[in-house]
Amino acid sequence: MNRPEPALHLSQAPAAPVIEARGVSLTFPTADGPVHALKDVNLSIGQGEFVSFIGPSGCGKTTFLRTIAALERPTAGTLTVNGMTPDQARRARAYGYVFQAPGLYPWRTIAGNISLPLEIMGFDKADREARIARVLELVELGQFGSRYPWQLSGGMQQRASIARALAFDADILLMDEPFGALDEIVRDRLNEALLALWARTGRTIGFVTHSIPEAVYLSTRIVVMSPRPGRITDVIESPLPRERPLEIRDSKIFAELSHRVREGLRAGHGAGDD
Ligand SMILES: Nc1ncnc2c1ncn2[C@@H]1O[C@H](COP(=O)(O)OP(=O)(O)OP(=O)(O)O)[C@@H](O)[C@H]1O
Numbered sequence: 001m002n003r004p005e006p007a008l009h010l011s012q013a014p015a016a017p018v019i020e021a022r023g024v025s026l027t028f029p030t031a032d033g034p035v036h037a038l039k040d041v042n043l044s045i046g047q048g049e050f051v052s053f054i055g056p057s058g059c060g061k062t063t064f065l066r067t068i069a070a071l072e073r074p075t076a077g078t079l080t081v082n083g084m085t086p087d088q089a090r091r092a093r094a095y096g097y098v099f100q101a102p103g104l105y106p107w108r109t110i111a112g113n114i115s116l117p118l119e120i121m122g123f124d125k126a127d128r129e130a131r132i133a134r135v136l137e138l139v140e141l142g143q144f145g146s147r148y149p150w151q152l153s154g155g156m157q158q159r160a161s162i163a164r165a166l167a168f169d170a171d172i173l174l175m176d177e178p179f180g181a182l183d184e185i186v187r188d189r190l191n192e193a194l195l196a197l198w199a200r201t202g203r204t205i206g207f208v209t210h211s212i213p214e215a216v217y218l219s220t221r222i223v224v225m226s227p228r229p230g231r232i233t234d235v236i237e238s239p240l241p242r243e244r245p246l247e248i249r250d251s252k253i254f255a256e257l258s259h260r261v262r263e264g265l266r267a268g269h270g271a272g273d274d
Pocket residue numbers: 028029030035036037055056057058059060061062063064230
Protein backbone atom coordinates (compact mmCIF):
# COMPACT_ATOMS: atom_id res chain seq x y z
CA MET A 1 0.00 0.00 0.00
CA ASN A 2 1.33 3.42 -0.91
CA ARG A 3 1.45 5.69 2.10
CA PRO A 4 1.97 9.42 1.70
CA GLU A 5 5.51 10.45 2.66
CA PRO A 6 5.55 12.13 6.08
CA ALA A 7 6.16 15.87 5.89
CA LEU A 8 9.86 16.62 6.16
CA HIS A 9 10.62 18.20 9.52
CA LEU A 10 12.79 21.26 9.17
CA SER A 11 15.65 19.74 11.15
CA GLN A 12 15.68 16.77 8.76
CA ALA A 13 15.99 18.90 5.67
CA PRO A 14 19.14 17.98 3.77
CA ALA A 15 21.95 20.41 4.55
CA ALA A 16 23.45 22.47 1.72
CA PRO A 17 26.30 20.53 0.14
CA VAL A 18 29.76 21.25 1.48
CA ILE A 19 31.33 20.43 -1.87
CA GLU A 20 29.35 20.65 -5.09
CA ALA A 21 30.69 19.87 -8.55
CA ARG A 22 28.49 20.53 -11.57
CA GLY A 23 29.78 19.50 -15.00
CA VAL A 24 33.39 19.91 -13.91
CA SER A 25 35.93 19.23 -16.66
CA LEU A 26 39.64 19.85 -16.68
CA THR A 27 41.81 19.44 -19.74
CA PHE A 28 45.59 19.81 -19.54
CA PRO A 29 47.23 20.96 -22.75
CA THR A 30 50.38 18.87 -23.24
CA ALA A 31 52.97 18.46 -25.98
CA ASP A 32 51.23 15.18 -26.90
CA GLY A 33 47.83 16.85 -27.16
CA PRO A 34 45.09 17.57 -24.61
CA VAL A 35 44.75 15.26 -21.59
CA HIS A 36 41.19 15.06 -20.33
CA ALA A 37 41.94 14.64 -16.62
CA LEU A 38 38.29 15.27 -15.66
CA LYS A 39 35.21 15.13 -17.85
CA ASP A 40 31.76 16.26 -16.74
CA VAL A 41 32.11 15.40 -13.05
CA ASN A 42 28.92 15.88 -11.02
CA LEU A 43 29.03 15.26 -7.28
CA SER A 44 27.54 16.69 -4.09
CA ILE A 45 29.21 15.99 -0.78
CA GLY A 46 27.24 16.75 2.40
CA GLN A 47 28.46 17.81 5.84
CA GLY A 48 30.05 14.95 7.76
CA GLU A 49 30.30 12.54 4.83
CA PHE A 50 33.39 10.38 4.29
CA VAL A 51 33.77 10.09 0.53
CA SER A 52 36.48 7.97 -1.05
CA PHE A 53 37.69 8.25 -4.63
CA ILE A 54 38.98 5.06 -6.17
CA GLY A 55 40.08 4.20 -9.68
CA PRO A 56 43.09 3.23 -11.77
CA SER A 57 46.12 5.46 -12.16
CA GLY A 58 45.37 8.54 -14.25
CA CYS A 59 41.59 8.61 -13.69
CA GLY A 60 41.73 12.10 -12.19
CA LYS A 61 41.41 11.38 -8.44
CA THR A 62 44.23 13.69 -7.44
CA THR A 63 43.21 16.28 -10.01
CA PHE A 64 39.69 16.37 -8.57
CA LEU A 65 40.99 16.78 -5.01
CA ARG A 66 43.40 19.49 -6.17
CA THR A 67 40.56 21.25 -7.97
CA ILE A 68 38.51 21.32 -4.74
CA ALA A 69 41.59 22.76 -3.01
CA ALA A 70 42.03 25.50 -5.67
CA LEU A 71 45.37 23.99 -6.71
CA GLU A 72 43.92 23.43 -10.18
CA ARG A 73 41.18 25.32 -12.00
CA PRO A 74 38.39 23.57 -13.94
CA THR A 75 38.27 24.34 -17.65
CA ALA A 76 34.47 23.92 -17.59
CA GLY A 77 31.68 23.59 -15.05
CA THR A 78 31.28 24.96 -11.55
CA LEU A 79 32.70 23.86 -8.25
CA THR A 80 31.73 25.29 -4.87
CA VAL A 81 33.14 24.64 -1.41
CA ASN A 82 30.92 25.79 1.45
CA GLY A 83 29.03 27.80 -1.16
CA MET A 84 32.20 29.68 -2.18
CA THR A 85 34.60 29.38 -5.08
CA PRO A 86 37.54 27.08 -4.26
CA ASP A 87 39.79 30.18 -4.12
CA GLN A 88 37.53 31.90 -1.59
CA ALA A 89 37.29 28.65 0.39
CA ARG A 90 41.08 28.37 0.48
CA ARG A 91 41.36 31.90 1.81
CA ALA A 92 38.64 31.10 4.38
CA ARG A 93 40.73 28.06 5.46
CA ALA A 94 37.83 25.75 4.69
CA TYR A 95 39.99 22.64 4.38
CA GLY A 96 43.16 20.92 5.46
CA TYR A 97 45.08 18.90 2.85
CA VAL A 98 47.04 15.74 3.59
CA PHE A 99 49.46 14.64 0.87
CA GLN A 100 50.71 11.17 -0.02
CA ALA A 101 54.04 11.82 1.73
CA PRO A 102 53.99 13.43 5.17
CA GLY A 103 56.08 16.39 3.92
CA LEU A 104 57.39 17.38 7.35
CA TYR A 105 60.39 19.71 7.64
CA PRO A 106 63.23 17.68 9.19
CA TRP A 107 64.72 20.72 10.94
CA ARG A 108 61.50 21.43 12.81
CA THR A 109 60.07 19.32 15.64
CA ILE A 110 56.66 17.71 15.18
CA ALA A 111 55.11 20.58 17.17
CA GLY A 112 57.12 23.04 15.05
CA ASN A 113 55.81 21.49 11.85
CA ILE A 114 52.20 21.73 13.04
CA SER A 115 52.86 25.28 14.16
CA LEU A 116 54.16 26.49 10.78
CA PRO A 117 50.84 27.01 8.95
CA LEU A 118 49.41 28.52 12.15
CA GLU A 119 52.31 31.00 12.25
CA ILE A 120 51.70 31.89 8.60
CA MET A 121 48.01 32.39 9.36
CA GLY A 122 48.86 34.70 12.26
CA PHE A 123 47.62 32.70 15.27
CA ASP A 124 49.25 34.00 18.48
CA LYS A 125 51.67 31.82 20.45
CA ALA A 126 49.28 30.75 23.22
CA ASP A 127 46.59 29.81 20.69
CA ARG A 128 49.14 27.89 18.61
CA GLU A 129 50.34 25.93 21.62
CA ALA A 130 46.80 25.04 22.68
CA ARG A 131 45.94 23.92 19.16
CA ILE A 132 49.11 21.87 18.77
CA ALA A 133 48.48 20.07 22.08
CA ARG A 134 44.88 19.33 21.10
CA VAL A 135 45.62 17.91 17.63
CA LEU A 136 48.59 15.88 18.89
CA GLU A 137 46.22 14.25 21.39
CA LEU A 138 43.67 13.64 18.61
CA VAL A 139 46.18 11.65 16.57
CA GLU A 140 47.65 10.01 19.69
CA LEU A 141 51.03 11.70 19.46
CA GLY A 142 50.67 13.63 22.71
CA GLN A 143 54.18 12.67 23.88
CA PHE A 144 55.94 13.34 20.60
CA GLY A 145 55.65 17.08 19.98
CA SER A 146 59.30 17.72 20.81
CA ARG A 147 60.65 14.94 18.59
CA TYR A 148 61.94 15.46 15.08
CA PRO A 149 60.20 13.77 12.11
CA TRP A 150 63.15 11.45 11.48
CA GLN A 151 62.79 10.11 15.04
CA LEU A 152 59.26 8.85 14.24
CA SER A 153 58.01 5.88 12.21
CA GLY A 154 56.35 6.47 8.82
CA GLY A 155 52.89 5.92 10.33
CA MET A 156 53.58 8.41 13.12
CA GLN A 157 54.84 10.96 10.60
CA GLN A 158 51.66 10.57 8.59
CA ARG A 159 49.60 11.06 11.76
CA ALA A 160 51.60 14.24 12.42
CA SER A 161 50.75 15.50 8.93
CA ILE A 162 47.07 14.79 9.65
CA ALA A 163 47.42 16.75 12.90
CA ARG A 164 48.92 19.65 10.93
CA ALA A 165 45.90 19.61 8.57
CA LEU A 166 43.49 19.59 11.53
CA ALA A 167 45.16 22.33 13.55
CA PHE A 168 43.28 25.31 12.14
CA ASP A 169 39.82 23.72 12.55
CA ALA A 170 38.92 23.35 8.89
CA ASP A 171 35.59 21.57 8.44
CA ILE A 172 36.89 19.68 5.44
CA LEU A 173 39.81 17.30 5.28
CA LEU A 174 41.15 16.40 1.82
CA MET A 175 43.45 13.37 1.89
CA ASP A 176 45.36 12.14 -1.15
CA GLU A 177 46.36 8.51 -0.56
CA PRO A 178 47.74 9.33 2.88
CA PHE A 179 48.44 5.72 3.86
CA GLY A 180 49.52 4.33 0.48
CA ALA A 181 53.18 3.95 1.44
CA LEU A 182 52.56 2.16 4.75
CA ASP A 183 52.47 -1.54 5.56
CA GLU A 184 49.12 -3.29 6.08
CA ILE A 185 49.21 -3.42 9.88
CA VAL A 186 50.09 0.26 10.28
CA ARG A 187 47.52 1.13 7.65
CA ASP A 188 44.83 -0.79 9.56
CA ARG A 189 45.67 1.10 12.72
CA LEU A 190 45.59 4.45 10.97
CA ASN A 191 42.31 3.58 9.24
CA GLU A 192 40.79 2.86 12.67
CA ALA A 193 42.28 6.04 14.13
CA LEU A 194 40.99 8.11 11.22
CA LEU A 195 37.46 6.72 11.62
CA ALA A 196 37.55 7.49 15.35
CA LEU A 197 38.76 11.00 14.62
CA TRP A 198 36.07 11.49 11.99
CA ALA A 199 33.38 10.29 14.44
CA ARG A 200 34.68 12.62 17.16
CA THR A 201 35.11 15.72 15.03
CA GLY A 202 32.30 15.44 12.43
CA ARG A 203 34.65 16.58 9.65
CA THR A 204 33.76 16.11 5.99
CA ILE A 205 36.44 13.95 4.41
CA GLY A 206 37.46 13.46 0.78
CA PHE A 207 39.91 10.56 0.55
CA VAL A 208 41.82 9.19 -2.44
CA THR A 209 42.87 5.54 -2.34
CA HIS A 210 43.84 2.63 -4.58
CA SER A 211 42.69 0.08 -2.01
CA ILE A 212 39.20 -1.43 -2.24
CA PRO A 213 39.17 -2.63 1.42
CA GLU A 214 40.33 0.78 2.61
CA ALA A 215 37.62 2.58 0.60
CA VAL A 216 34.91 0.19 1.80
CA TYR A 217 36.05 0.27 5.43
CA LEU A 218 36.24 4.05 5.69
CA SER A 219 33.56 5.54 3.50
CA THR A 220 29.96 6.56 3.70
CA ARG A 221 30.15 6.83 -0.12
CA ILE A 222 32.58 5.43 -2.62
CA VAL A 223 33.12 7.24 -5.91
CA VAL A 224 34.48 4.95 -8.61
CA MET A 225 36.39 6.71 -11.39
CA SER A 226 37.79 5.65 -14.73
CA PRO A 227 40.45 7.18 -17.01
CA ARG A 228 40.64 8.61 -20.56
CA PRO A 229 38.72 10.77 -19.94
CA GLY A 230 38.75 10.93 -16.13
CA ARG A 231 35.14 10.54 -14.99
CA ILE A 232 32.84 9.11 -12.35
CA THR A 233 31.46 5.71 -13.33
CA ASP A 234 29.70 4.68 -10.10
CA VAL A 235 28.77 6.17 -6.74
CA ILE A 236 28.16 3.58 -4.05
CA GLU A 237 26.31 4.42 -0.83
CA SER A 238 27.63 2.36 2.04
CA PRO A 239 25.05 0.64 4.25
CA LEU A 240 27.72 0.00 6.92
CA PRO A 241 27.09 1.60 10.31
CA ARG A 242 29.30 4.56 11.26
CA GLU A 243 30.80 2.55 14.11
CA ARG A 244 33.10 0.07 12.36
CA PRO A 245 35.35 -2.35 14.17
CA LEU A 246 38.08 -3.78 11.91
CA GLU A 247 36.30 -7.17 12.04
CA ILE A 248 33.48 -5.70 9.97
CA ARG A 249 35.78 -6.50 7.04
CA ASP A 250 34.98 -10.19 7.53
CA SER A 251 31.23 -9.64 7.12
CA LYS A 252 29.13 -10.64 4.13
CA ILE A 253 27.98 -7.08 3.52
CA PHE A 254 31.61 -5.91 3.40
CA ALA A 255 32.39 -8.61 0.82
CA GLU A 256 29.37 -7.58 -1.25
CA LEU A 257 30.36 -3.91 -1.20
CA SER A 258 33.93 -4.78 -2.16
CA HIS A 259 32.59 -6.88 -5.01
CA ARG A 260 30.51 -3.98 -6.31
CA VAL A 261 33.50 -1.63 -6.21
CA ARG A 262 35.64 -4.22 -8.01
CA GLU A 263 32.95 -4.66 -10.67
CA GLY A 264 32.75 -0.88 -11.08
CA LEU A 265 36.51 -0.68 -11.54
CA ARG A 266 36.43 -3.51 -14.05
CA ALA A 267 33.57 -1.97 -16.05
CA GLY A 268 35.41 1.36 -16.31
CA HIS A 269 38.72 -0.27 -17.19
CA GLY A 270 39.61 0.25 -20.82
CA ALA A 271 36.23 1.79 -21.60
CA GLY A 272 37.73 5.25 -22.25
CA ASP A 273 37.01 7.20 -25.40
CA ASP A 274 39.44 10.10 -25.05
N1 LIG B 1 49.89 19.27 -14.52
C1 LIG B 1 49.56 18.34 -15.43
N2 LIG B 1 49.88 18.48 -16.73
C2 LIG B 1 49.52 17.56 -17.64
N3 LIG B 1 48.83 16.44 -17.37
C3 LIG B 1 48.49 16.23 -16.10
C4 LIG B 1 48.84 17.15 -15.04
N4 LIG B 1 48.36 16.68 -13.87
C5 LIG B 1 47.75 15.52 -14.16
N5 LIG B 1 47.83 15.24 -15.48
C6 LIG B 1 47.25 14.08 -16.17
O1 LIG B 1 45.88 14.03 -15.84
C7 LIG B 1 45.45 12.69 -15.68
C8 LIG B 1 44.87 12.50 -14.29
O2 LIG B 1 45.93 12.58 -13.35
P1 LIG B 1 45.71 12.37 -11.79
O3 LIG B 1 47.03 12.56 -11.12
O4 LIG B 1 44.60 13.21 -11.33
O5 LIG B 1 45.28 10.85 -11.71
P2 LIG B 1 45.11 9.90 -10.46
O6 LIG B 1 43.84 9.16 -10.66
O7 LIG B 1 45.26 10.67 -9.20
O8 LIG B 1 46.35 8.92 -10.67
P3 LIG B 1 47.28 8.15 -9.58
O9 LIG B 1 46.40 7.12 -8.99
O10 LIG B 1 48.38 7.58 -10.42
O11 LIG B 1 47.76 9.18 -8.59
C9 LIG B 1 46.65 11.81 -15.97
O12 LIG B 1 46.61 11.41 -17.32
C10 LIG B 1 47.82 12.75 -15.72
O13 LIG B 1 48.95 12.39 -16.49
